[in-house]
Each structure stands twice: as C-alpha cells, then as structure tokens.
Amino acid sequence: MTTLEGHIERITFHNPDNHFTIARFKIPKTKKPVTVLGYLPDPKPGETLEINGKWETHAKYGDQLRIESFEVILPDTIEGIRKYLTSGFVSGLSAKKVLGIIDHFGEKTLEIIEREPHRLSEVKGIGVLTADRIATSWRRNHVVRSLMLFLREMGIKISYGARIFKEYGEDAMQIIQDNPYQVVRDIPGIGFVVADAVAQNVGVPKDDPKRIEACINHLVEQAVSEGHLFIYEDELIGKCAELFQIDREMAEDALISLSEDGSVFIEQDKRVSEVRMVYPKILYEAETGVADRLLARLSIPADLKGPDSVQITEEILRRLAIKLSPEQLKVLEGIFSHRVAIITGGPGTGKTTLIKSVATIYESLGKQILFAAPTGRATRRLSDVTRRKTSTIHKLLGYNLATGCFEKNEDHPIDADGVIIDEASMVDILLMFHLLKAIPMRAILILVGDAFQLPPVGPGNVLSDMIKSKKIKVFELKTIFRQELESPITVNAHRVRRGEMPFLTKMDIRSPLSGFYFIQQREPEKVVKTIVKLCTKTLPNFFNFDQLNDIQILTPMHRGEVGTINLNQVLQEWLNPNSGIPMVKGIPFKSGDKVMQLKNNYQKEIFNGDIGRVLSVQAGEEVLLVDYFGRSVSYGFSELNELTLAYAITVHKSQGSEYPVTIVPIMGQHFALLNRSLLYTALTRGKKLVVLIGTSRALEIALKNNQPQKRMTKLSVRLVN
Structure with a gap:
C-alpha cells in the first residue's frame, strides 16, 4: 500500500452518479503530477488529500494509483482557506464573498462554517438565505465524506457510498446504523453480505429478526438470480x-413471518409431504398463472379449420414463390388446429420459412397475425426475414414507462387473431405470464425457438418446460435443407447438438474461406494476441471482413484474461486507439467505440443487448451520443452505467442475434461454465464464419456436459397434473 499527500491539480473525469474520479495529483517537491483513480465525492482542484492506494500499470496511460482510501486535509492558513473555498467546493460563494468571510473570521473561517454557520450573516453581503445555502452545501459534502469513511472502516467498498447517499441523503448514516438491512431492500446491487458486515460492526446481534429475515430474502433472491x-x-x-450461523428454529419462524407478510410463498410438494418449496410470491403467481392459462387454452378447441395440403402448396407457391418440404407441409396442415403450439428445430431446418408460411396462410384466411420477439435485435432480424412489422414483446404488451406496468392484459387484450413469438427460449416466466394474460383466448399462440440453446437470462425455463410436459403440441423440424448442408457452421452446430466433436479445420489464408475454423491455443495471453491479430489483420486483410461491423467476440464469462472485461480493454486499444475522454470505471468510451445497452430503456427505445457506435463525447454538455441502426441516441454522463464496451460480449448476451463473424475463446478456465448448450448457442450466432480458439480438451468438456445447471421450476409438473 502506498500513501501520498498532495493536492488535486486537475480533474480528468468525475462521474457525479457514482463519484468515480480520474485526476492528476501533485505531490510537493516533485516535478510531474501522478494519475490517481477511484471514488472521490465532489473533488475540486486545489484540494489537499492524503491518499492510500496501490500502483497499477495501464497499457496506454502508464502508472496509476488506484485509491483504496483517502482523507481530506483542511487548510490551516489564510491563503489555503481562500483557495479551498474558491475552488467551488462550497456552492454559493463567489471570490468576493470568500474574501469578506476570511477578513471577518480569519483562520477560524472553516470552524465557523462547520459549527456556527448562522454567523456567516455577520459578513456584509451575506444574508440569512446565503448563509443557509453555504451551510447546507458544506454539510452535504461532509456527510458524503463521513459516509465514505464509515464504509471504509466497516471494510465496505466506498463505491457503494454514492448510491447510499443518493437514496437516503443526509440521513444515510443514521439509517445504516439503525437498520443496515434496509439498504438491501432499497438499493439494488447492495447485497445482504455487505449489509451484514455493516450490521456486525455496529453491534446488531446475529439472532436479530431483521437479520434473519434479510438472510432468507438474500438466499431466495440468490436462487432467482441463478x-x-x-x-x-x-x-x-x-x-x-451453515453460512450465517442462524439457529434453525429461528430461521423457520422468520420464514413463516415472511410468508404471512406476502414476501414469499411456501408450497407443499403434493408427491412428497415433507418437502416444501419457497418461492418469491411474484414468481409463484407467475408460474401458476402460466400453467393455468396454458391449460385453459388447451381445453378450448381451435375454431379455425386450416386449408388442406393442396391449398397450402398453391398459396405458398403463389405468394412466396417457394416449395415447402414434406416436413414443413405437415406442420402447416396441423398447426391451425391448436390454440398454442411450438415450432422448434436447429439451424438450417427451415424455421424462418415456416414462420412466413404460417403468416401467409393465416392472412389469406382474413386473419390478423402479430410478430414479436424478446429483444430489439431479435425483432429486427425477424422483421428482415419475414418482411413484416414486428415488435419487442414489451412493446406488444404496451409497457408504460411512467407506471412500470403493461397496458395490455385480460381487461385490455391484444387485438389479434394470432401471435407468433420468435426466439421463445429467451422468454422468462414473468414475461410469459404477462404475454398469456394479454393474448385473447380466441387467438392462436405459436412459440418458435431452439430449445437446445441457453435458457433465458431471467428466472425459469419456460419453452423447455412446455416441451418437457408433452401437453403442448410441438412441431420439431429435423431435416436440414440441402443448401444448409454445405455450411460448415450448420453441420458443426448439429454435430455439437448431438454431442459429436465438430470438424476442426485449421485456418489457411491461402485457401478460400471455409466458414468454420479451430485454432489450438493453450495459454490465455496467446489467445488474446490471436484474437487481436484476427480482428486487426487476418480477417480484414485476407477475407475482407470489417473489423468493427462484421466481427463479434463471444466469451463464456466476464472475468479472466479471455473474459469480456479484459478483452474489451485490449480490443479498444487496437480497434479504436484514438485518445478520448475517460469515462465510467476508468474505461474510456471514445468516439467510434462499440458499445452495448445493458438494460431496457423504453424512453430511448433502446433495449438490453442492442449494440451501437459512439458518435461523440461532448464533455462540456456532459453528453455522449450513440448511433443505433442509423438513429442517434443521447446519454447524459449520469446514464453511462447503462452502457458497456461491446467488442467482446458474453454468449448469453448474444442470444437472439446473428453476426457475420464470431470468434469464440473456449478454455479450461471456463470449466465451470462449459456445456453443450453454451457451445451450441455460440456456434449458431455466426452467419458466415465461426472461429474457435482454445483447446480440444475444453471442447470435449463442453460436449460431454449435456446437463447444464438444472433450474428449479415446476411448470412442466403443473401442466401434467
């Protein structure tokens, strides 16, 4: 640990939302300032600090001190006080007023502001309101800093301080000390473990009922997050x-209390009397609601008599100029006799053609059919292939930004005779619940997806559970079309699906593009270098792929040398090296950067997983502009936590998207995450080329693991029973 004492010479960047700061720090009797970065609340040039931190070396910016803790050193000379107060640290003070205050109070100026701020009105030109504003500004800054110091002493990351202060204001310290577990409920991302550490430090007993209830909620929420x-x-x-040293009987009592207040729902297993399941109540209602509504649909015969095979063949040939396979024709003959049905199949089996054909037949019968998908990316792809208007499921349901609710429901249903949902494997239990509430019983519902892909990011595994129940009619497409059999991506995806090793072709720049390559590489550092070379030289120079628009890196995890965090920092330096303004967490977003939206933003009409390019960073206006599909979207600096670099993204985030080229590192370091479903999902994201980099051993591990973590759900059981 290194300790430096000096003053802030220049602030390179400060995020007011979380107080992350990058600054130049001048140490007495040294020629050049050093770069420091970390969490500093409202820093000002000229402010004197004692900083404790660790040196680290950035590939581009050199040596930097990452701040672990700090202490403000208040000036004790007249000149020091003048510089401090004119730095902007206290609002409401002009240079003239500062001189007046110092002339009046001298070296006691800061003591007066701290302890007797009402006396500021003794100074000519400073009224009661101005004195109060100065006192409020002073107090606010010192509350934030006191909170940061308190959290540091508790062993808690000071980065949490900004979020806590934003939620509670000047009462933050008191609230934390009175009930640390309230923070878990009120502020997303600050978990029980953090609150529990604070609670133990302020003397909360381990058997306090608030602690036990917070612990139970934490464990239930942890299960949901998985x-x-x-x-x-x-x-x-x-x-x-075992984990939190809570008496079992006291935990059982607390669980009953949480059940009574509606936080959780405890369900008895009907097959094994001594087994009980604990749900968050909202998820219990969603799962039972989905089951009830699906069973209700199954109980009502479809009132639409579909056309026969001759009519279908003639209509599709006339309208789409295509000839259906016998397998596709069989689906079209049968699908209209079901209120709810599933179309599933791997790549190259004709799901897209079938979707278009279903819509064409339905429309030829004078019926209205709507298309939707879970994400903006999947929606745009669906629109491109069907040449019809499509929307996200949230937009279809009329998500109201002001209320946070869907406007479409049982009382105000969607006006349609049929709804087709593409990429249905991505739909979690809550979204499916809202969807089924909004689709009128007269309409048919067709879910289209590849059940072998990864389960949804959210809770549940709806499509898989529906198929598993065998209560919903499933039309599985198995035949791979002849032209698709020529695609190495399609062939290898189906081999992976069956648990067979894909055909591993070495890349040869002298030969025509194959479509699927494997590069054997054991060391993570060399994998990173190989990825950089592919993106900057090999693929653009020899195969004419655009390094930013065509190539997407997909990796199983965030951390590690071949995780998204490190790859994004490295690739940003190579693919967009121009200097820019450092932004969130020390990773600069710069003009030209590839970025991804991390959560749905209905106001901007940009959705989780959408990828765009930074057009400009306007430091003066504190605005960043991003281009999404030809549309410019503005972000205030306080909104930048919605964005991340997207040169590399996780396989999970890629669901619903396709890219001309995907590069997939697959290493032993990913052992805990490697499974057949993840590998299959990664392979099926590439349209023209897939490059796997790593070890054949890691591939074997993924292929053998056909049991990704089982999700605790009861939907299939509820449908059967």
Missing part, C-alpha cells in the same frame, strides 16, 4: 445455519 423459481425449504434453512 434462474431458479424456488429453493427447497430444507436447503434454505440449512444455508442460513
């Missing part, structure tokens, strides 16, 4: 005891 809808009661109580 995709589960519930956690077994025995497992929950056991974790309370």
Whole structure:
C-alpha cells in the first residue's frame, strides 16, 4: 500500500452518479503530477488529500494509483482557506464573498462554517438565505465524506457510498446504523453480505429478526438470480445455519413471518409431504398463472379449420414463390388446429420459412397475425426475414414507462387473431405470464425457438418446460435443407447438438474461406494476441471482413484474461486507439467505440443487448451520443452505467442475434461454465464464419456436459397434473 499527500491539480473525469474520479495529483517537491483513480465525492482542484492506494500499470496511460482510501486535509492558513473555498467546493460563494468571510473570521473561517454557520450573516453581503445555502452545501459534502469513511472502516467498498447517499441523503448514516438491512431492500446491487458486515460492526446481534429475515430474502433472491423459481425449504434453512450461523428454529419462524407478510410463498410438494418449496410470491403467481392459462387454452378447441395440403402448396407457391418440404407441409396442415403450439428445430431446418408460411396462410384466411420477439435485435432480424412489422414483446404488451406496468392484459387484450413469438427460449416466466394474460383466448399462440440453446437470462425455463410436459403440441423440424448442408457452421452446430466433436479445420489464408475454423491455443495471453491479430489483420486483410461491423467476440464469462472485461480493454486499444475522454470505471468510451445497452430503456427505445457506435463525447454538455441502426441516441454522463464496451460480449448476451463473424475463446478456465448448450448457442450466432480458439480438451468438456445447471421450476409438473 502506498500513501501520498498532495493536492488535486486537475480533474480528468468525475462521474457525479457514482463519484468515480480520474485526476492528476501533485505531490510537493516533485516535478510531474501522478494519475490517481477511484471514488472521490465532489473533488475540486486545489484540494489537499492524503491518499492510500496501490500502483497499477495501464497499457496506454502508464502508472496509476488506484485509491483504496483517502482523507481530506483542511487548510490551516489564510491563503489555503481562500483557495479551498474558491475552488467551488462550497456552492454559493463567489471570490468576493470568500474574501469578506476570511477578513471577518480569519483562520477560524472553516470552524465557523462547520459549527456556527448562522454567523456567516455577520459578513456584509451575506444574508440569512446565503448563509443557509453555504451551510447546507458544506454539510452535504461532509456527510458524503463521513459516509465514505464509515464504509471504509466497516471494510465496505466506498463505491457503494454514492448510491447510499443518493437514496437516503443526509440521513444515510443514521439509517445504516439503525437498520443496515434496509439498504438491501432499497438499493439494488447492495447485497445482504455487505449489509451484514455493516450490521456486525455496529453491534446488531446475529439472532436479530431483521437479520434473519434479510438472510432468507438474500438466499431466495440468490436462487432467482441463478434462474431458479424456488429453493427447497430444507436447503434454505440449512444455508442460513451453515453460512450465517442462524439457529434453525429461528430461521423457520422468520420464514413463516415472511410468508404471512406476502414476501414469499411456501408450497407443499403434493408427491412428497415433507418437502416444501419457497418461492418469491411474484414468481409463484407467475408460474401458476402460466400453467393455468396454458391449460385453459388447451381445453378450448381451435375454431379455425386450416386449408388442406393442396391449398397450402398453391398459396405458398403463389405468394412466396417457394416449395415447402414434406416436413414443413405437415406442420402447416396441423398447426391451425391448436390454440398454442411450438415450432422448434436447429439451424438450417427451415424455421424462418415456416414462420412466413404460417403468416401467409393465416392472412389469406382474413386473419390478423402479430410478430414479436424478446429483444430489439431479435425483432429486427425477424422483421428482415419475414418482411413484416414486428415488435419487442414489451412493446406488444404496451409497457408504460411512467407506471412500470403493461397496458395490455385480460381487461385490455391484444387485438389479434394470432401471435407468433420468435426466439421463445429467451422468454422468462414473468414475461410469459404477462404475454398469456394479454393474448385473447380466441387467438392462436405459436412459440418458435431452439430449445437446445441457453435458457433465458431471467428466472425459469419456460419453452423447455412446455416441451418437457408433452401437453403442448410441438412441431420439431429435423431435416436440414440441402443448401444448409454445405455450411460448415450448420453441420458443426448439429454435430455439437448431438454431442459429436465438430470438424476442426485449421485456418489457411491461402485457401478460400471455409466458414468454420479451430485454432489450438493453450495459454490465455496467446489467445488474446490471436484474437487481436484476427480482428486487426487476418480477417480484414485476407477475407475482407470489417473489423468493427462484421466481427463479434463471444466469451463464456466476464472475468479472466479471455473474459469480456479484459478483452474489451485490449480490443479498444487496437480497434479504436484514438485518445478520448475517460469515462465510467476508468474505461474510456471514445468516439467510434462499440458499445452495448445493458438494460431496457423504453424512453430511448433502446433495449438490453442492442449494440451501437459512439458518435461523440461532448464533455462540456456532459453528453455522449450513440448511433443505433442509423438513429442517434443521447446519454447524459449520469446514464453511462447503462452502457458497456461491446467488442467482446458474453454468449448469453448474444442470444437472439446473428453476426457475420464470431470468434469464440473456449478454455479450461471456463470449466465451470462449459456445456453443450453454451457451445451450441455460440456456434449458431455466426452467419458466415465461426472461429474457435482454445483447446480440444475444453471442447470435449463442453460436449460431454449435456446437463447444464438444472433450474428449479415446476411448470412442466403443473401442466401434467
């Protein structure tokens, strides 16, 4: 740990939303300032600090001190006080007023502002309101800094301080000390473990009911974050005891209390009397609601008599100028006799053609059919292939930004005779619940997806559970079309789906593009260098792919040398090296950067996973402009937590998208995440070329693991029973 004392010479960047700061820091008797970065609340040039931190070396910016903790050193000379107060640290003070205050109070100026701010009105030109404004500004800054110091002493990241202060204001310290577990409920991302550390430091007993309830909520939410809808009661109580030293009987009492207040729902397993499941109540209602509505649909015969095979063949040939395969024709003959049906199949089996054909036949019968998909990317792709208007499911349901609710429901249903949902494997239990509430019973619902892909990011595994129940009619396309059999991507994707090793072709720049390559590489550092070379030289120079628009890196995880975080920093330096303004967390967003939206923003009409390019960073206006599909979208600096660099993204984030080229590192370091479904999903994202880099051993691990983590759900059981 290094300790430096000096003053802030220049602030390179400060994010007011989370207080992340990059500054030049001048140490007495040294010629050049050093770069420091970390969390500093409202720093000002000229401010004197004692900083503790660790040196790190950035590939481009050199040595930097990452701040672990800091202490403000208040000036004790007249000149020092003048510089401090004119730096802008305290609002409402002009240079003239500062001189007047110092002339009046001398070296006691800061003491007066701190302890007797009402006396500021003794100074000519400073009224009661101005004195109050100065006092409020002073107090606010010192509350933030006191909060940061308090969190540091508790062993908590000071980055949490900004979010806590934003939520509670000047009462933050008092609220944390009175009930640390309130923070878990009120501020997303600050988990039980953080709050519990604070609680133990301020003397909250381990058997405090608030602690036990917060612990139970934490464990239930943790299960949900892993995709589960519930956690077994025995497992929950056991974790309370083993991980957090909570008496089992007290945990059971707290669970009953949470059940009574509606936070959780405890369901008895009908098959095994002593087994009980603990759901967040909202997810229990969603799962039972989905099951009830699907069963209700199944109980009502479809009132539409579909055309026969001759009529279908003639209509499709006339309108689409295509000839259907016998398999596709069989689906079209049968699908209209079901209120709800599933179309599934791997790449190259004709799902897209079938979707267009279903819509064409339905429209020829005078019916209105709507198309939707879970993400903006999937929606645009669906629109391109069907040549019809499509929307996200959220837009279809009329998401209201002001209320946070869907306007379409049982009372105000969607006006349509049929709804087709593409990429249905991405739909989680909550979204499916809202969708089924909004689709009128007279309409047919067709879910299209590849059940072998990764499950949704959100809780549940709806499409897979529906297929598993065998209650919903499933039309599985198995035949790969002849032209698709010529695609190495399609062939290898189906081999992976069957658990067979893909055909591993070495890249040869002297030969025509193959479509699928494997580059053997064991060392992570060399994998990174290989990716850089592919993006900057090999693929653009020898195969004419655009390094930014055509190529997408897909990796299983965020951390590690071949994770998204490191790859994005490295690739940004190579693919967009021009200097720019450093932004969030020390990673600069610059003009030309490839970025991705991290959450749905209905106001901007930009959705989770959308990828764009930074047009400009306007430091004066604190605005960043991003181009999405030819549309410019503005972000205030306080909104930049919605963005991340997107030269490399996770395989999960790529669902619903296709890219001309995908490069996929697959290493032993990814062991915990490697499974057949993840590998299959990564392969099927590439349209023209897929490049795997890593070890054949890692490929074997993924292929053998056909049991990705089982999600705790009961939808298939509810449909059967």
